[in-house]
Amino acid sequence: MEELKLLLVDDEPDFLSVIARRLARRNVSVSVASSGLEALDKLEAEPVKVVVLDVKMPGIDGIETLRRIKEKMPDVEVIMLTGHADLDVAISGMALGAYDYLLKPADIDELMFKVHDAASVHNSHRS
Template sequence: MEKMKIMLVDDEERFLKTTKKLIEKKGYEVLTAQDGEEALEKLKSQNVHVVILDVKMPGMDGNETLKAVKALYPLVEVIMLTGHATVDSAIDGLKSGANDYLMKPADIDEIIEKATEAFEKRQRLEEKIRLAQSKKYMRSPREILKGDDE
């Protein structure tokens, strides 16, 4: 079974370092990025399953980054993270494709639980895609027999 790979995106360096260490201690692979542009650059070369994304960042904010991630990498699950939660930013994030929303300071176990749920959702979606692709190549017994008669 594939192991979940998480990317933390936050402009607070101390939060990134501490959270990365704590999640890695639980056995997960963690990448970090300090802004949306860096996150998008790393997603080009890394197979990341779940992005934990801060809403308030200088430059490209979390909602802009979320929209770019979902446009370029639709299977990547995104969990929005904020210390400045507003109902509007939560609604915007969820409408734009965020899987879930967490408040800072978020408990490590809660982050991992939400990330695991998002990862499992992604795995179910990937399985549906594989199944649909395999059905496209498989012929029914009726099609096989019909072809043999010709």
């Protein structure tokens, strides 16, 4: 089975390191970015199937990052991460092409399910 690669984008370093470690233990190859611009640069350098993207970040926020990802790489699936206060924003992200969204703190099993589901959708785009 092909290794699952994803990009995890969040401006909270502790969250990034904890989730990246937990995903790595589940045989997911994780790259991390702490801003929307860094995420866009990393995607250009090393494309992935799935991006897990925080909505609220300084600089360009998750919605603008999503918009730019979908413009350049429409087949990349994006799962939005949001707090309860930003739920409407995450739902509007779905209209821009986000695959799904999760409320923070994200349950790792639910995140894994959505990541695998998004990756299988990505694969079906390419066949």
